[in-house]
Each structure stands twice: as C-alpha cells, then as structure tokens.
Amino acid sequence: MDPHHRSPEYNSLLLAGPRLAPLKQAHARLLVAGHGRSLPLTTKLATLAVAAGAASYARLLAASHPAPDSFLFSSLTRAAAHRGLPAAALTFYRCLLAAALPFSSFAFTSVAKACADLSALRAGTCVHAHAVLLGFGSDPFVLTALLVLYSRCGQLAVARKLFDAIRDRSVVAWNAMISGYEQNGLAERAIEVYKEMQTAGKAPDSSTFVATLSACAQASALDLGCEVEDRIVSERMDMSVFLGAALVNMYARCGLVSKAREWFDLLQERNVVTWTSMIAGYGMHGHGREAIKLFHLMRHEGPPPNDVTFVAVLSACAHAGLVSEGRDAFASMKSVYGLVPRAEHFCAMVDMYGRAGLLDDAMRFICDSIPEEPGPEVWTAMLGACKMHKNFNLGVEVAERLIALEPENPSHHVLLSNLYALSGKMNHVEKVRNTMIKRGLKKQIGYSLIEIGGIAHLFRMGEKSHPKTREIYRYLEELIHKITGAGYVPETDLVLHELEEEEKEFALRYHGEKLAVAFGLMMSAGSTTPIRIMKNLRICGDCHLAIKYMSAVEHREIIVRDKHRFHHFKDGKCSCQEYW
Template identity: 70%
Template sequence: MLDVGMWRELERFLMGFKKRMLIAGYGMHGYGESAVKLFLSMRHSGPSPNDVTFVAVLSACAHAGMVNEGREVFECMKRDYGLVPRTEHFVCMVDMYGRAGMLEEAMQFIRDYISGEPGPVVWTAMVGACKMHKDFDLGVEVAERLLAVEPENPGHYVLLSNIYALKGKMDKVEKIRNVMIHRRLKKQTGYSSIEIDHVVHVFRMGDTLHPKSAEVYKLLEELVHKIKEAGYVPETDSVLHELEDEEREVALRFHSEKLAVAFGIMNTKDGTLIRIVKNLRMCSDCHLAIKFISIVTDREIIVRDKHRFHHFKEGNCSCQDYW
C-alpha cells in the first residue's frame, strides 16, 4: 500500500499532468492568455513546471502571437528551474518569432541558441514563416538547407516548390517535380473527415467516391455563390501559379474541408455544430471561406487541422487568423 508521502507525491504528479494538459489545450484552441495565466499559477503555487510544461506554454504563446511572454517563459526555464532547452523548445521559439513576422529574430535565435546544424523541424518552422510572410528569398535559402538535412522527405520538396511558385519561378517548380519523380517521392494526400450518426465520412480534394458526391458538389456551388455575395474573394495564391485564375479558383473550391463542411450542412439540422478533422494544415482560402460559410449558414464550425483547432462562428475564428 502507498504511504502518506507517496499519496501526496502521486497527487502532485496528477495535478501537474492535469495543468500541463490544460495549458496545451488552451494553446491549441486559441486561448493563449489562459495558457500563460495557468502557467504563472503553477510558478506561484505549484506544482513546478517541467520541460513538457514549457513546450506547451511556448507553443501557446507562438499560436497567440504573445512574443514578449514567450521570451520570458523561455528565459526562466534555465534561470529559475535549471532546465536545459531541447529541440521542441527551440522549435516553439522559432515558430513564435516566425508567425509574428520577426524572421530576422528567428534566424538570430537559431544562430545564438542552436549548436551545430539545426534539425529539420526547426527549418520546417522557419520555411512556413517565410511563406506566411512572403519572404521568398529567405524561404528558398531555408528550404534548401532543409532539403540538405532531410533529402528523402517529400513534404520538404513541396514546401520549396510552393515558394518557387509564389515567386513565379515555374522552371524551378518543374525541376523539383522532376527530382521527386526520379526519387519516387509522393506528396502526402490531404483529406478531411466528418462523423454523422456514428459514421465517419472521408473526403479528398475533387474526388467523387462518396455516394452523395453530386449533392455535395451542388450544395458547395450554392455556398460559394452565397459567400461571394457576402464579400468572399478566393485567395488563389493557395494554388500553383501555372494555372489560370479561373482554374485556380475551381481547384480551391473543391478542397476536402469545403466538401466535408458542405456534407455536414446537408446532413444535419439548422444550428447543429459541425466538426471536421483535416490531416494537413488548412489552407488560407479554406480558412477564409469557412469564416464566410459560418455567416451565411448561421452555423458554428470546428476544424481540427494538423496544428490546432479552429472554431468558426459568425465570421470569426478562434485562431484570430494566426495559425
């Protein structure tokens, strides 16, 4: 049997675990201030934060644009708790600076804190920031370094290809595609799923495998017409530049999360909350479109993508367009 001391130790462990999970949850759902507040309460009244706690709160700061708070959290790791930062903490800091558009600060952080060649996760965060803030020159430089440290990951080739496409260098895009074909590397297929009446329905971009595809596409066309009237303008940069404007818009229209949302609206009562799961990061156009769909349908829509939860309601998203 456990003695009193062991019970107290177990209680402290469980309380720490609970608070770490809450901090991570706050961050993933867009409540960065709540995550930091809970972290500060741990510092004041315990249990003491460990290295996992710091990953959770730094990630929350990154997703909420809380740069000053993130800096202080990172500095207090070693100063107040004697913890040595790991790769996960470095990635959070690079991600935080990058999302905030502080790209030079992110690069300086890499130079100052990471000894040796940074790992692929660090460069991936940096490439994403460069793409987000349209610094294509730095993006190309970083993406090439990423390929050098992990040349067999097809996702890295896609990142570099997208940056070249946004910069209009289609010859470079074609070269990367040829390399991928030669190495037999395939891009990860995106898909979205929705559960209706305990049945999971899966959609991929432009596919017609679902038995109700015709109805889904018809409703989606109607939704796109309505949201355009409400002010939606497709963000065609989400699609490769080799397509004409009209073709890009059509390609965007049939992304998997839009199909899943249309299916959910079609098969649930008015006012029902819609929940979607996406295996990749949601593109900026789908994010914008679903904000407008939440207005014209008066629905709350939740999309869990690769990085976080997006709660869409009345034209707003819990991520505050910061994801």
C-alpha cells in the same frame, strides 16, 4: 513446510520489511541461528531485497544458497518486474534459464512485462519462442503479457494475432490492444476494439477509459468521448489522476476547451499531465493569455512544470503572438527548473519569433541559442514564417537547407515549390516538380474527417466515394454561390501555374475541408450545434477564407482542427485572427 518457516527469525524478517539495512541485520541473525540454508527464508529475504531496490544484493543471496529452486528465481523475476527493475528481472530470468530449472507461467508473464518496459523487442521475441517451446504458447496470462510487449514495441500485427488467439480475454488484454493502437497513432482502430469490447460484454475499467479517451482525443471522436464521460459519471467511477487528465485532454483536443476547464477545476488531484493538457488545450485554441495565466498558477499551486509543459507554454505563446511571455518562459526553463531545452523548445521559439514577423530575431536565435546544428523541425518552423511574411529570398535559402538535411522528405520540396510560385519564379517550380518525379517523392495526401452520429466520414480532395456524393456536391455548389455573393474570391496563388484562372478556382472548390463542411451542414440542417472538422494537414488559405464566409451565410459555428491548432469560425471571423 520448512521447519523455520514460522520461526522467530522468520518473523523478524517480516518485521524488517523492504528496507535494506534491517534486512541485512535479519540475514545476519539467520546465519548465526543456523538458518542460512533455509530456502523459504532465503527466498523471502531476497524478494524483500528486490522490493527495497537492492536487486544485486538479492542476486548474491540467491547465488549463496546451495540448492536454489524454480520458485526462488521466478519470485525474484516477478518482484523485479513489478518493482520497476526490468533489467534485473531479465537477469533473474537468465539465472533460471542457466540453472535448467522448471519454468512457470508467472515467470514468463513477469519477464515479458520486463521486456515491454524496456521496449526490448529482440529479447521479448526470444522469451516468446521459449514460452512456446515449453508449452506455454496458449496460456492466456502469458499471451496477454506478450500482447502488451508487442503493442509497446509497435508490432501491432503480431499483437493482434495474439489478441485474437486469447479465448477468454481479460480486461488487461482488451486494454493492451486499445492502448497499443492508440499509442501507435491508430486511434480509429483503438476505438473499434473498444466497441468490440462493449459487444463482447466485457466490463471496462479505469485503464480502458483512459486509453479510449486518449484515442477519442487523437481522432476527434467527441460523441464517443461524451459517452465514455457519461459512463464514468453514472458508474461513479473513482476519478484517478490519470482518468481526470484523460478527460481534460479529450475535451481540449475535441474543441471544447471550456468543458476541459470545467473538468480541470473539478478534479481534486492534478498531476503535471493534467496541467500540461489544459495549458496545451488553451494554446491550440489560440487562448494564449489563459495558457500563460494557468502556467503561472501551476508554478505557485501545482507540481513543477516539466519539459513537455514548456513545449505547451511556448507553443501557446507562438500561436497568440506573446513574444515577451515566451522569452520569459524559455529563460526560466534552465534558470528556475534546471531543464535543458530540446529540439521541440527551440522549434517553438523559432515559430514564435517567425509568426510575429521577427525573422531576424528568429535567425539570431537559431545561430546563437541552439548549441548544436539545428534539426529539420527548426528550419521547417523558420520556412513557415518566411512563407507567411513573404520573405521569399530567405525562404528559398531555408528550404534548400532543409532539402540538404532531408532530401527524401516530399514536404520540403512542396514548400520550396510554393515559395517559388508565390515569388513568380515558375521555371523554378517546374524544376522542383521534376526533381520530385525523378526521386519518386509524393506529396502527403490531405484529408478531412467529420463525425456524424458517431460515424466518421473522410473526405479527400475531389472525393467521390461517399454514398451521398451527388447531394454533397450539389449542396457545395449552392454554398459557393452564396459565399461568392457575400464577397468570397478564391485564393488561387498556389494552384498549378499552367492552369487558367477558372481552372484554378475549380481545383480549389473540391478540397476535403469544403466537402466535409458541406456534408456537415447538409446533414444537420436546422441545427445550431457547431460543425466539427479534423484535418491531417495545415488548412489551406483558400479553405480558411471560404469557411469564414460559410460560417457567416449559414449562421453556424464551424470548428476545424488542423495539424497545428484549432480554428473557430463564427460570423465570418476566425479565432486565430489570421495568426496561423
């Protein structure tokens, strides 16, 4: 052991702690006492400097020692990575590399974490190659750190290979794989990994549940979300702010906004994510007044709202026709909170004006309030409003702007084609379709998901791969017959113009939403629980109308979450009040 390791000077260094001024004073005393060449003291002093956020000072200390060792630079790499100084961690790693000193597994795990925090895939790949070269390629800690890196950078195929290569997986490895899939929009895969973890008998922790609940929210996997909630409650798990926010978000996005509010009210600690999730939940369900009320409560009792909060508030106003409230919220962003509006805020404002039928106000806002050239998301919101309020001339102009901005986006061409069809310009419809064929542009395929007994069933238009296809189609035919008797008339406006009216009705009949609802009703005959459907696109007008009738004739609540919001169908009415 270094003779100065427990000297009075060393003890004074410990007392200084991670504060820079006392550290510099302690360093001066060490130099005066002749201990400046002590490597353990230099290592301790430099590590504490990193903890104080002074990475450059720590580097000077390390460089001033005549014989730095591997432990010094590895300690600094680790301290910087865990102090939230990833760039400094990379610098210390390069110092270790330049000094040609031996590497340890914790040096590699630390620098891999730093690369993950920076989303520095290229640097991370070099670290990976270096680790393999030095024989650390099968070290479970290094593999886990690299798995986190590749997951964060969206390289899920590589991440999965590393995950499969780890024999005794830690909970960190499981969590990284679950959150990697979830954060990259692959919620179903995330749920699969969580189930694999259960089968493997590995005990989950709070982070596991946060990632899994987020995946459940994304996939509308309510059954599994409820199972996770039961485990959290039964195991008396500490309700961290992150776990609480995840529960609120899961219930809001799975259609149980009242349950989300129950959890919100129970939580002793709420961060900005918790408040924002609850506001967004109200907005998605069309409860604009409740969203605004909660936003005002947040301003008085909660943390300051951030830019994501304002996106949620403005979207809630847009879906509920609260134009005055939306204007006030948008104005307060800069004047009260000093937040600079982004594209999402401008888009929400245009959507709000547009849905309310204030197309002139929407265009004025685009011209006067958006400092730069409006992006495609703004014009898409404007185009939706033109279609909703049948302003076809303005709609065509907007659609052409969109196509000029993103010529390879098929959805813009589809919207333009729909506008031409609605205005009766069938020759223009044909031109748009021919353009799409020439450019190889294909419309995004819509699908609807329904969860029965914890198993997700997917339906596309005309789906016939389901094992119960024959029964589903028979049940749907009976359902169509019932709602037709109750007054349902198919909305055939947007079906291909060259089809006869009867053929148009046939084309609409087997949309994924209708098949999913029919399957749900068939499999839960005699039940009173709501049918829950998730759709990846906006629900079509005819399905919206048909499902309203289905809720009436079957006396069941049917909840559909589409790309933009929730629709609660009950007794022949929808919660959106046709404002969608």
